[in-house]
Structure formats: C-alpha cells, structure tokens
Amino acid sequence: MPELLSPAGDFPSLMAALKAGADAVYLGLEGCNMRARAGNFTVPEIEEAVERAHGYGARLYVCTNTSLRDEDVERLELILPELHSAGVDAVIASDLAAVDLAADNGLDVHVSVQANISNTRSLHVLKDMGVSRVILSRELSLNEISGIASSSPIEVEVFVHGALCTALSGRCYLSSYLYGRSANCGECLQPCRKKWRLVSEDGEFELETDASGYIRTYLLSPRDLCMIEHIPELLDAGVSALKIEGRGRPADYVGTVTGVYREAVDRYLEGEWRFEERWLRELKKVFNRGLGKGFYFSEPEAGSPGNVSDYVKLDVGEVVNYYRKAGAAEVRLWRPLKLGDEIIIQGRTTGALIQRVESIQVDGCSVERVEDGHAGILVSGRVREGDLVYRRVPRDRG
Structure with missing residues (x-):
C-alpha cells in the first residue's frame, strides 16, 4: 500500500496530520535537520510523538538530514540509540555518516532528497549500506521516476505537494553568501523569496515582465508543487510514498493538505478515481505561492510573489x-x-x-x-x- 507522509513542525501539526489520515509523519530532531527555524523536537518530545503516532496506527520518522561535521556525528552517536529505544520507525538522513550510524543502531534509514539521488545504480549502492527507502531528487520527471521505481531494489518516495526551492534539491548557498546562514545546515533565510531585478551588464536590458505582462521580479521563487490531479500516474509509476512538504507550516495547513490527499489516494485505491475541483479549492485556502507541477512534466514556473492563498x-x-x-x-x-x-x-x-x-x-x-x-x-x-x-x-x- 502506498504511504501518505505528512510534516510536523510541532505537536498541533502532528495531531492535525494524524487526525487527517496520514500513514506516517516526519519531524525534525533539534539541531540536526533542514528546518532549524521551524519547531523541532527534543528526544523526550520525540518519545511522546512516537506514542501519539503509533496510537493512530501511523509511523513516525525523524529527520537528521543536514550536512554533518565531526562534532555533529559525535552527537548523533549518542542520540541515535535513544531514538531506537523510543520506537522511531525510521531516520531520514543525507550525510553518509548519519546513514551508517543509523543502520548500525538498527534503525531503518531513508535517504533524504538533499542527497539528490537521481539514478538506479545509486539505489543499489545505498541498499548495500542498509538503506530501505530513498526520497528521489525533485528534478526528476514522472517518466524518469517510473523508470527508477520499476527496477529499484528499495522503496522510492517523492514529494507531491509544497514549497519548491530554486536550488538543486535544496542545496543552496545564497543564504550563506548573503547572511552567513547556511541552508545546508537548516538555517536558510530564503532570500530567493525576495523581489529581484535582472539587468544586463551594459544596462540596456532589464527583465521586468513576460509576454503576458506578468511581473517577473520574483525570479528565484518557484510556485508550490501540487500533484493532486495526478495521483493515478504517481501510484501507477510504482512510488511507495507520497510526501507533503511543510514542517514550517501551521496545523491547519497540514490538516487541510493531508485530508485532501488522503481522500484522493483512497478514491484511487478503491478503483473509483474521479478528480474533484473542490480539492484544489481547499488547497488554495491555505498558504501557497501559486500551484504548479514542478519538474514532473516540464520546468517549474517561477514568479511567485509569496502567499497567494484565497x-x-x-x-x-x-x-x-x-x-x-x-x-x-x-x-x-x-x-x-x-x-x-x-x-x-x-x-x-x-x-x-x-x-x-x-x-x-x-x-x-x-x-x-x-x-x-x-x-x-x-x-x-x-x-x-x-x-x-x-x-x-x-x-x-x-
């Protein structure tokens, strides 16, 4: 059965995801994940979160997916046994040291999208390291994902909804360059969401509008991903898990998006697929930067001015x-x-x-x-x- 995986930046979001029907929830370990500015969980809080998730029959995954230095690895060596004892169902990691440590501690390991995995051979290598699932690169098309899934020795997961980053699978240095806050250590200040102007060196050309007159000053801010209309294609491609982005989003966002995708997935699994326009209306009620299809069928659309929810x-x-x-x-x-x-x-x-x-x-x-x-x-x-x-x-x- 395909898994619907939802984000949780705090306990209200966790409960919203569980009550809306998430099969699994992922959250951040304090100090070791890609959303340092979002609500994150201490080990005792993770123990409570595991208990709540399992009470709903759902699984709980913990993100440890930042770039790690030696002191970070030493800290993980102490924490991972505690996560195993807490009953965490899997660890999401991108650094090979975290992958190796998690496997050594008997934890299932899911390799993060930050690792930018985009070919089948890499999946075979990761399987030998003890990895049970890979979150594929966001830059892959649906056809490429289908090809990888059909010959993958482990489960594959893809993002289906939420924010997209202008950088390659989120690996960006713009925040670090401008503010000294590294996106690769979970501290991104999202300068890409600001208004930017593109001017030629000689000053004769300035990019302001597209052919339809739409102002293109948000050059680095793509629209949010939304694949609600394409649940059948995703599941037919052999994807094991559909992931919703949003550990920085509030509980009503998590509950709304999870509920919509839950209904859509269930309808397809019951053999009664029919797309409902009201699903899109519900998704547009909560935070979004405009909705698009990412790289699934073409290049993602840029030019989002920020939250354009209805x-x-x-x-x-x-x-x-x-x-x-x-x-x-x-x-x-x-x-x-x-x-x-x-x-x-x-x-x-x-x-x-x-x-x-x-x-x-x-x-x-x-x-x-x-x-x-x-x-x-x-x-x-x-x-x-x-x-x-x-x-x-x-x-x-x-």
Whole structure:
C-alpha cells in the first residue's frame, strides 16, 4: 500500500496530520535537520510523538538530514540509540555518516532528497549500506521516476505537494553568501523569496515582465508543487510514498493538505478515481505561492510573489473551557464572530479543527454575532483549554 507522509513542525501539526489520515509523519530532531527555524523536537518530545503516532496506527520518522561535521556525528552517536529505544520507525538522513550510524543502531534509514539521488545504480549502492527507502531528487520527471521505481531494489518516495526551492534539491548557498546562514545546515533565510531585478551588464536590458505582462521580479521563487490531479500516474509509476512538504507550516495547513490527499489516494485505491475541483479549492485556502507541477512534466514556473492563498486567518480568540456532553466550547473572543463563519481551532493535542459556526450563545441566549468577550459555540470535535481560535476570511485582493 502506498504511504501518505505528512510534516510536523510541532505537536498541533502532528495531531492535525494524524487526525487527517496520514500513514506516517516526519519531524525534525533539534539541531540536526533542514528546518532549524521551524519547531523541532527534543528526544523526550520525540518519545511522546512516537506514542501519539503509533496510537493512530501511523509511523513516525525523524529527520537528521543536514550536512554533518565531526562534532555533529559525535552527537548523533549518542542520540541515535535513544531514538531506537523510543520506537522511531525510521531516520531520514543525507550525510553518509548519519546513514551508517543509523543502520548500525538498527534503525531503518531513508535517504533524504538533499542527497539528490537521481539514478538506479545509486539505489543499489545505498541498499548495500542498509538503506530501505530513498526520497528521489525533485528534478526528476514522472517518466524518469517510473523508470527508477520499476527496477529499484528499495522503496522510492517523492514529494507531491509544497514549497519548491530554486536550488538543486535544496542545496543552496545564497543564504550563506548573503547572511552567513547556511541552508545546508537548516538555517536558510530564503532570500530567493525576495523581489529581484535582472539587468544586463551594459544596462540596456532589464527583465521586468513576460509576454503576458506578468511581473517577473520574483525570479528565484518557484510556485508550490501540487500533484493532486495526478495521483493515478504517481501510484501507477510504482512510488511507495507520497510526501507533503511543510514542517514550517501551521496545523491547519497540514490538516487541510493531508485530508485532501488522503481522500484522493483512497478514491484511487478503491478503483473509483474521479478528480474533484473542490480539492484544489481547499488547497488554495491555505498558504501557497501559486500551484504548479514542478519538474514532473516540464520546468517549474517561477514568479511567485509569496502567499497567494484565497483565504487568510485572523486570530479571534481562545478556548477557555470544553463541555463534552454538550459538544460545546466556551471561548474568549477579542475579535467579532458570527454564525456561518469558518473557524479553525488549533492546539497541541487538538491539531486543527476546521468547521462552520452553527450556534453562538452568550449568557444562555442564542445570538447571531458577538463582538468580543465570552461566548459558547458548538464544536464538531473535542477541543482543549488554551487552543487558539482563528476565523478564515477571503483575502482582500484590493
């Protein structure tokens, strides 16, 4: 069975992924992964995360995929036995030292996309080192992936959704050059997402717009990957795992994207494939830089100006109490809320609960709108004290 693999930068995202149907979740080991600025997990937190994932029948993988120096290798030598004892299902690594150490400690090893694996012979070499899966280079086409998967001695995994990097499989030196913060050590400050101008040496030519007049100042910022329309082709190609990018994204993003791909994959496996336009509508509600197909069929499209999602989130309040028998929550609001609003309730254990407001009560009386203060609302699932409440509203295009 193909695996749907989702990201987790913190516990709310972890729970959102599990509740949305992820088969597996990947997270970062503090100090040793490619998202140093995202929420990462200590060893005790990983132990708790493993317990939660296994409670949902899901697997949990830990990223240790930065470039490693000798002191980093020494630290891993101490930590990997603890990850094995915690019940981690696999380690995602790119440095050969990390691959070797993980295998020596009895851990399954998945080789990261950072290793830029793009041919079958490399997979045979890695198998001999104890590797059980490889995340293939993002620069491969669907036809190339199919060819590799058909003769691979180990599992192959590919990214299907999320941010793309202008560099080769993410191996970039721009952040290091400009800011002294190495992308290869997980500290990328993403200067590629800024506006840039391309001017010829003699100053006579300046790239500003394309043929249709679209401003091309975001020269180094490709659109996000989105392969929701091509689930059948991916699975028919022999891919073992479909990976969603986004350990820097919030729980509602993780829950929404995981839920959409879960439904799509299940529909194909049930032999009833039919693409739904509403899937794209849901994906466009959360953070995205415009959606494209990456390298699967052609070169990725550049020119994304940043988040172009159709909706934005406004924090409106927090949960102060939950009443299980009534299926209701008491919330403290600091912004208005009315019947019909789409809300996101997000927390460490709750994950991301997304629903419409169907009932509001203030002092025991039903109301259609409340400006601020305490109110009771019906909720479609359990929430917890301290969970944040967001209202999802259409983006102002003006």
